Amino acid sequence: xxxxxxxxxxHVNLTSNRIWKETMSESLISSYLGGRGINAKLLWxxxxxxxxxxxxxxxxxxxxxxxxxxxxxxxxxxxVTFKSPVTELYAKSNGGGHWGAELKLAGYDHIVIHGRxxxxxxxWIDGERVELRDAGHLWGTDVPxxxxxxKNELNTEDIQTACIGPAGENLVNxxxxxxxxxxxxxxxxxxxxxxxxxxxxxxxxGEGNTKVYNPKMxxxxxxxxxxxxxxxxxxxxxxxxGTSSLVPIRNEMHLLPTKNYQxxxxxxxxxxxxxxxxxxxxxxxxxxxxxxxxxxHRYTVLRDGKYAGSESGGPEYETVASLGAGCGITDTEAxxxxxxxxxxxxxxxxxxxxxxxxxxxxYEKGLISLEDTGGIPLEWGNGxxxxxxxxxxxxxxxxxxxxAEGVVTAARVVKGDSWKWxxxxxxxxxxxxxxxARMGYALALAVNPRGADHxxxxxxxxFGATPEARKLIKRICGDEKYADVLxxxxxxxxxxxxxDCYVVSDxxxxxxxxxxxxxxxxxxxxxxxQYYALTGHKISSEDLMKIGRRVMNLEKAFNVREGAERxxxxxxxxxxxxxxxxxxxxxxxxxxxxxxSMLDDYYNLHGWSQETGWPTERxxxxxxxxxxxxxLKVIGRLGV
Amino acid sequence: xxxxxxxxxxxxxxxxxxxACSIKHHEDFSWKQARLKIEKNKDEYSLSVCIQCQHKNxxxxxxxxxxxxxxxxxxxxxxxxxIGCGLCVDACEYNGIWIASRVDKALKCDLxxxxxxxxxxxxxxxxxxxxxxxxx
Numbered sequence: 001x002x003x004x005x006x007x008x009x010x011h012v013n014l015t016s017n018r019i020w021k022e023t024m025s026e027s028l029i030s031s032y033l034g035g036r037g038i039n040a041k042l043l044w045x046x047x048x049x050x051x052x053x054x055x056x057x058x059x060x061x062x063x064x065x066x067x068x069x070x071x072x073x074x075x076x077x078x079x080v081t082f083k084s085p086v087t088e089l090y091a092k093s094n095g096g097g098h099w100g101a102e103l104k105l106a107g108y109d110h111i112v113i114h115g116r117x118x119x120x121x122x123x124w125i126d127g128e129r130v131e132l133r134d135a136g137h138l139w140g141t142d143v144p145x146x147x148x149x150x151k152n153e154l155n156t157e158d159i160q161t162a163c164i165g166p167a168g169e170n171l172v173n174x175x176x177x178x179x180x181x182x183x184x185x186x187x188x189x190x191x192x193x194x195x196x197x198x199x200x201x202x203x204x205x206g207e208g209n210t211k212v213y214n215p216k217m218x219x220x221x222x223x224x225x226x227x228x229x230x231x232x233x234x235x236x237x238x239x240x241x242g243t244s245s246l247v248p249i250r251n252e253m254h255l256l257p258t259k260n261y262q263x264x265x266x267x268x269x270x271x272x273x274x275x276x277x278x279x280x281x282x283x284x285x286x287x288x289x290x291x292x293x294x295x296x297h298r299y300t301v302l303r304d305g306k307y308a309g310s311e312s313g314g315p316e317y318e319t320v321a322s323l324g325a326g327c328g329i330t331d332t333e334a335x336x337x338x339x340x341x342x343x344x345x346x347x348x349x350x351x352x353x354x355x356x357x358x359x360x361x362x363y364e365k366g367l368i369s370l371e372d373t374g375g376i377p378l379e380w381g382n383g384x385x386x387x388x389x390x391x392x393x394x395x396x397x398x399x400x401x402x403x404a405e406g407v408v409t410a411a412r413v414v415k416g417d418s419w420k421w422x423x424x425x426x427x428x429x430x431x432x433x434x435x436x437a438r439m440g441y442a443l444a445l446a447v448n449p450r451g452a453d454h455x456x457x458x459x460x461x462x463f464g465a466t467p468e469a470r471k472l473i474k475r476i477c478g479d480e481k482y483a484d485v486l487x488x489x490x491x492x493x494x495x496x497x498x499x500d501c502y503v504v505s506d507x508x509x510x511x512x513x514x515x516x517x518x519x520x521x522x523x524x525x526x527x528x529x530q531y532y533a534l535t536g537h538k539i540s541s542e543d544l545m546k547i548g549r550r551v552m553n554l555e556k557a558f559n560v561r562e563g564a565e566r567x568x569x570x571x572x573x574x575x576x577x578x579x580x581x582x583x584x585x586x587x588x589x590x591x592x593x594x595x596x597s598m599l600d601d602y603y604n605l606h607g608w609s610q611e612t613g614w615p616t617e618r619x620x621x622x623x624x625x626x627x628x629x630x631x632l633k634v635i636g637r638l639g640v
Numbered sequence: 641x642x643x644x645x646x647x648x649x650x651x652x653x654x655x656x657x658x659x660a661c662s663i664k665h666h667e668d669f670s671w672k673q674a675r676l677k678i679e680k681n682k683d684e685y686s687l688s689v690c691i692q693c694q695h696k697n698x699x700x701x702x703x704x705x706x707x708x709x710x711x712x713x714x715x716x717x718x719x720x721x722x723i724g725c726g727l728c729v730d731a732c733e734y735n736g737i738w739i740a741s742r743v744d745k746a747l748k749c750d751l752x753x754x755x756x757x758x759x760x761x762x763x764x765x766x767x768x769x770x771x772x773x774x775x776x
Contacts, residue, residue: 070669071659071761098655105671207741209670214662222660223760231761239652239764284683288652291659293763295652299683 003213004066004535005029009042010130012123014197015115019130024109030537031624032545034066034109036092036506037551039081042112042553044628049635050559053189054171054196060113060448062103062162064204065329065509069197069210069290070103070218072530073522074511075223075224076289077178078162084188084197084450085349086406087427090558091188091450092506094267095162096289096297097180100509102160117198125204132546135200141343142165144312150203159205166348167394168195172404174351174429178343183289183297188428188450199508207358207407213536221530225514225522229293233465235519237284239295241274243317247325248273252322254583255434257321259328259380260357263577264434264580266290266454271322271332274298277315282336284311294513300340306334307387312340315349318454321330321432322353325384327360334383344396354429355403355410356389358422367416374398378536425452426564435587436575438462440491443598444498447569449555461518462491468520472497488594492601496504500548509546545564553577553615556608557628560637566613569599609639616640641693641713642775644676644749644756646687651766653678653685660761664752671739674757675749685766690715690749692772698728698737698748706746717751719743760761 001443005500009022024038032038039061046059060082067075079099084091096501103111106125114121119136138146143165151157160180168175168191175191176184195198212218229235237245251269259264270276277283277300288295301311317335323342324335342349348472356378362368374397376388392400402410407429415493423430430453435442440462441454448456461476462468464483473483476497477490498516504527505515515522524541532538559568571590577590603610605621618640620629632638650664656675657664666673676689692713694713699707706721707728724744737748738743751769759767 069659073656073763076654104670146723154656207670207671207672209662209666209668211668212663214665219660219663219757226761226763235763286652288654288764289762290654291656292652292654295654295764297652301683338694592656 003211006107006109008108009110011112013114014117026389031508033547035063035509036079039063040551040554043081053145056116058083060354062111062191064100064104071291073293075291075509076516077509078343080185080190082193082292085192086189090555092189093187095179095183096184097183098290099160099162099179101290102204102206106204114260118150120198122176122201138200141624147181161202161203163200163201164194164573167345169346170396173406174348176346176348191346214533218533228521232519242296242298244320246317246631256325257434258325259434262359266325268330271330272320272335273315307617310340312343315339319349322350326353326357328380329383331383338386341390341395351429355407361421362418367414372399423572426568436580438485439488439495439587443491446571459494459498488598491598492605500545503542503548503551560614614639641771643692645768645770647766650764651685652764656761660757663755675747686736691734699733701727701731717748718748719745722746724771
């Protein structure tokens, strides 16, 4: 009897039209846990060095979390893993909604998409019955329309879809996969990989069940977790106003990235906040992923004005900060419209805003002309321009065709000094964090294997903002004094702990608002207990975190196999050369020597070469990754 | 007498109530075993659950006497007797009882002996156990 897991990986080869099921081995589960961990192992095993991200040989792997489809709080997250077309490196993207729970209850923990279909198709999983169906009529439709059409033709509302929009079809390098219509697995271009495979959607219906090893114990642990999460203070703000309630908080501290990180404060910035969106009646209702403990997701409607009739999920903090503040825009309705369009076309809002604000800076500095933009004046603060550029990018028109490649390629085309204000790491546009006055964040976002992103090792604890955060810093570093955002001391330790814990959280399919945000309430110890009660696999929190370390090293090894070097682990030029220009942190910038020493500490701690950042044979062997060490040795890329 | 009330403005559609119901009564997780249903109709969530009404149409129409009165105004389905004929489903005016598809037995909320699992699982506070003594 398999408890907790369905025990099955579904394989679909789009080239040969072959569908088969693989039983998950005990060793796969005990070494890589599930979700993101097993996804990473499958990606490593199923791809070769240098695989074309948009070619037939890349694989697209979906992994429901181990806790998916249970009532464990916040267990609705799904990981999608692939080689990224924008970074040309390892990528995992994490989405919410209800798709993962549905997949689990349909009887599958993972899906691996191989090959490439000659014509548009979608995958229909109705429990045991799995089939590929023609999607010619769906090609070109936006995400909500495709979802609706699929439900119509399958004659049921009771299914969940993971779907791409026109941006994925047009191979926009930062196209998203949209789950449950409005929940994006957005980062690093999974939508483009799906588009290249001509796979429009995966529709799934879960009519089966998940067995529980010790139902009473699991239920009691869940009740305890529910109580702790329900009564935690910050839950109220996130539920009431959503993640975009962060805007006024960051703005007041002069830490809201504005005009492509040239500034840190946005005049009238409150107009793109969750508080304002609610107050002015744009918020229609709230929603949550399966077994959600927070309810941070929004649904907004524009009832009047020139965008009247537009409605969609969101916006999140990252969305309004990137499309709004990053572009100097406080036109609430334009930002909402642009966010809605990103959902419909299936675009990552962080990268979309990232490339548009970079283009605005190029326009300001004379490197992009009206001719390049098809007559659109790329002025800061212009909401209409924002909306037009989202359209251009999704449809690859005019300048949008260049921006659709991502900021690194765009800077190569535009030339001049434009690379200096291309805000990215490894080619992935920067999450909306101001890191010149946050040493832990600076390191975390730079060493992240998928590029400049917060959802791999966001070190919230370094602020010491809550008792739980300070307790955690003491646990990691031995003293609360290391909860100091301006100090580089012990930041390597803090980042590495968060990396391990993020992996575990992603393997179990848990939202990091519960495991790693604010209260750090669902600790590794709690996760280990829940995991045991659900699956019957006894594991210590230390061993759980060791799985995190193993997966992290495997993800790193994937990048090393693809050619990654130490130079890939650095924040962008601007952070080292242009200081914060206002507020309490005015004058702060990253110092090269300080960053280098943090990076040295981080590599030392991991047992990776300081010179190259490559894992050593000893490190990999200690983690049970002998085969990985062998492969890296063959290509001469083992750390010494 | 008590029933489960729904504050729809608070519901975020996470369905933890359905999963909590499933494990409470069946010791595993399945949408189909839940004795309440959360559904989304365009822009708002709706709840289907027995409101513990006192018309007792389900009780009256059951040909096998599989629905028993366990006191406190609560009716409970005895699966050993239920044959899944569905007459109770047609008789219910409130969409509060249905047939579990895999087992062909009637599913209906019995308030979990006064501590409903769904209410305990609802972090959003959308489900509450309401005292309705004096009328339905």
